[in-house]
Amino acid sequence: MMEIIQSKHWVEWLITICKFGFAFVPVIFILLLIPLERRGAGFIQDRQGPNRSYFKIPYFGRIRLFGWVQNACDGLKLFFKENYSPSGVNKFIFSIAPAIPFAIVLISPCVIPWFAPMVFTMGDEVIRISGQTVDTEVGILLLFGLSSLSAFGAVLAGWASKSKYSLLGGLRTSAMTISYEVCLGLSIMGILLLVGSFRIDEIIAWQEANVWGIVAQPVAFFCFLIAMIAETGRAPFDVAEGEPELVAGFHTEYGAMQFGLFYMGEYSHIGINSILVACLFLGGYSVPFVTTETIQSNIGISLAVLCGIFVVAILAFLHLLYRYARWYKKSAASNKQVILREYSLYKILGWAAVVVFAVAGVASALFFHPQFTVIDGQPVYGIGVALGTALIHILVLLVKAIFFCWIWIWVRWTLPRFRYDHVMNLGWKVILNIALVNLVLTALIAKLLGGI
Amino acid sequence: MVRQIKQKPMNWIERLYIFEAFRGLWTTLKHALRGLLRYETLPTVPYPEIKPEISRTYRAKHRLMLRPDGTPRCVACGMCATACPAHCIFLEAAPAEDGRIEKRVLRFDIDHLVCVFCGLCVEACPVDALRMDTCDTSYVFRKREDFVTPMYQLMSWDPKDYPQDDLQSQMAPGGTKNKQALDAWGLKVN
Numbered sequence: 001m002m003e004i005i006q007s008k009h010w011v012e013w014l015i016t017i018c019k020f021g022f023a024f025v026p027v028i029f030i031l032l033l034i035p036l037e038r039r040g041a042g043f044i045q046d047r048q049g050p051n052r053s054y055f056k057i058p059y060f061g062r063i064r065l066f067g068w069v070q071n072a073c074d075g076l077k078l079f080f081k082e083n084y085s086p087s088g089v090n091k092f093i094f095s096i097a098p099a100i101p102f103a104i105v106l107i108s109p110c111v112i113p114w115f116a117p118m119v120f121t122m123g124d125e126v127i128r129i130s131g132q133t134v135d136t137e138v139g140i141l142l143l144f145g146l147s148s149l150s151a152f153g154a155v156l157a158g159w160a161s162k163s164k165y166s167l168l169g170g171l172r173t174s175a176m177t178i179s180y181e182v183c184l185g186l187s188i189m190g191i192l193l194l195v196g197s198f199r200i201d202e203i204i205a206w207q208e209a210n211v212w213g214i215v216a217q218p219v220a221f222f223c224f225l226i227a228m229i230a231e232t233g234r235a236p237f238d239v240a241e242g243e244p245e246l247v248a249g250f251h252t253e254y255g256a257m258q259f260g261l262f263y264m265g266e267y268s269h270i271g272i273n274s275i276l277v278a279c280l281f282l283g284g285y286s287v288p289f290v291t292t293e294t295i296q297s298n299i300g301i302s303l304a305v306l307c308g309i310f311v312v313a314i315l316a317f318l319h320l321l322y323r324y325a326r327w328y329k330k331s332a333a334s335n336k337q338v339i340l341r342e343y344s345l346y347k348i349l350g351w352a353a354v355v356v357f358a359v360a361g362v363a364s365a366l367f368f369h370p371q372f373t374v375i376d377g378q379p380v381y382g383i384g385v386a387l388g389t390a391l392i393h394i395l396v397l398l399v400k401a402i403f404f405c406w407i408w409i410w411v412r413w414t415l416p417r418f419r420y421d422h423v424m425n426l427g428w429k430v431i432l433n434i435a436l437v438n439l440v441l442t443a444l445i446a447k448l449l450g451g452i
Numbered sequence: 453m454v455r456q457i458k459q460k461p462m463n464w465i466e467r468l469y470i471f472e473a474f475r476g477l478w479t480t481l482k483h484a485l486r487g488l489l490r491y492e493t494l495p496t497v498p499y500p501e502i503k504p505e506i507s508r509t510y511r512a513k514h515r516l517m518l519r520p521d522g523t524p525r526c527v528a529c530g531m532c533a534t535a536c537p538a539h540c541i542f543l544e545a546a547p548a549e550d551g552r553i554e555k556r557v558l559r560f561d562i563d564h565l566v567c568v569f570c571g572l573c574v575e576a577c578p579v580d581a582l583r584m585d586t587c588d589t590s591y592v593f594r595k596r597e598d599f600v601t602p603m604y605q606l607m608s609w610d611p612k613d614y615p616q617d618d619l620q621s622q623m624a625p626g627g628t629k630n631k632q633a634l635d636a637w638g639l640k641v642n
């Protein structure tokens with residue numbers, strides 16, 4: 001035991017343990033996705049979306065956080081509702097089923113590389129910490145295996161509920177998961193062929209060295225995206241819970257937080273899937289047009305640019321806020337004082353953040369050129385650079401993932417639900433064949449051009 | 453006449469679905485960006501704080517028109533109560549003090565919980581004493597009795613809230629045409 005602990009320096013241990021925190025990234029995505037979905041749906045339908053709930057703080061009054069509080073309230077409501085199950089259900093399976101999709105989501109981020117491997121020299125030994133929590137050869141296969149496991153939640157829920165609607169919903173989920181898993185696996189075969197590895201970090205390194213996967217394999221990208229959307233079971237592929245036919249599908253009999261778990265499982269599944277798409281086809285953590293070496297040799301400037309981007313984003317946000325506040329002041333609303341008071345808080349916070357980021361950016365451009373850091377009396381070369389690069393990489397990956405999350409929501413609120421047989425036709429007769437043809441063509445071209 | 457609507461058959465690009473799906477996505481993207489970047493131009497309004505604009509021709513809460521001296525113009529003929537399909541107008545008549553008028557109205561209640569806002573009472577009134585152009589659509593009370601709107605409430609409207617070219621409203625006390633109307637109406641006959 002002591003040998004294992006002493007085999008690594010405590011700095012290395014600290015970073016390694018911190019990486020476990022990434023397991024919660026998809027869960028944190030829920031907090032982002034639910035408001036994004038509800039307000040986004042509102043905007044798409046020319047509504048305002050939920051924006052009413054508030055909590056009160058002194059002086060600034062009612063704080064609504066742009067509708068975010070509403071989601072917290074809904075979550076709270078689900079949390080305090082009574083757990084209810086129909087009579088005659090298999091209690092154990094009935095209550096374990098909602099936990100499955102959610103538990104899977106906590107495990108699956110382990111193979112996602114969040115940053116390029118950190119390399120630094122400590123004393124005279126070189127330490128390399130890889131970006132994923134579990135450094136494994138199978139990589140993406142493990143992820144696929146885990147994410148298809150989450151269908152068990154739906155199937156077991158459908159079976160345990162003792163309801164025809166639930167059972168049909170569960171059946172449809174299992175059928176759809178099976179058909180689209182095939183497309184999912186086959187559509188990325190092309191890129192795996194080009195890279196020659198199952199490891200996601202090698203796929204990203206390949207994309208960084210050559211081109212992004214979306215350029216190299218555009219057809220595969222579309223097949224993969226469609227199969228992914230189908231696999232998460234969201235519109236237009238949500239036949240498993242199609243409310244005109246099946247009430248709510250597999251979670252018909254669920255209420256309260258058991259339903260909430262399904263809901264959260266679905267959203268975090270979207271989160272993990274968008275991270276995966278970003279990794280496979282959008283270069284993962286790699287910054288567009290800039291190599292990791294450039295970032296690392298100019299780490300101060302890079303962090304400054306990052307701060308600059310933050311400043312610009314916050315200024316744009318403040319601009320929107322000011323414009324809306326000006327309009328509200330002129331409108332005939334009866335609650336102008338309340339709203340403007342609330343906005344003054346956001347304005348103060350926004351300007352404070354602008355100042356902080358501006359100062360931090362300038363400071364890092366001027367002063368952040370770490371040659372070495374002294375830890376425990378011995379100089380450590382490059383740990384500052386490694387940590388800074390890791391920060392940039394994580395943020396870049398998250399931005400790409402959030403973009404894909406938006407695609408999920410966007411597609412859901414645009415396209416009508418397919419009929420069940422259409423879904424199956426699309427899966428087996430169209431996407432599967434396109435993916436196969438794409439695979440063969442990729443193999444041919446790779447053989448002819450690259451001689452791989 | 454039977455109108456036949458010819459549906460254009462889809463061409464093959466449309467039948468492929470994927471391109472049409474992209475067109476749909478583009479449309480929704482425009483709407484989403486409008487909501488995000490031009491939030492104030494959304495056609496929906498935050499309702500109780502900002503009231504929607506309601507046209508004068510909308511059948512809203514009733515009001516009783518006034519003579520230049522401020523008495524209700526109603527002559528208590530009971531036509532509105534007769535016409536009302538919901539039987540929600542309750543009126544009592546009394547002999548008028550003004551010799552030119554036969555009857556005056558003592559009590560005039562409209563139960564707005566029962567009213568179906570059909571506007572037949574307005575149509576029925578022979579002297580244009582009843583109108584539904586207050587644009588008042590949201591009145592909320594805690595008790596059922598409060599929804600029975602009595603006469604003094606129906607009469608308590610302000611000519612300033614009504615357009616200038618609404619001469620009938622401007623003749624009421626406080627209106628711009630009140631003085632001329634009083635002259636034409638003549639002094640009160642006791």
Ligand code: SF4
Pocket residue numbers: 532535536537538539540541562566567568569570571572573574
């Ligand atoms: S609007 Fe129709 S229902 Fe209402 S009081 Fe007039 S006649 Fe009766």
Ligand code: SF4
Pocket residue numbers: 525526527528529530531532533543576577578579580581582
């Ligand atoms: S119809 Fe007109 S005048 Fe007759 S009672 Fe009704 S409001 Fe009065």
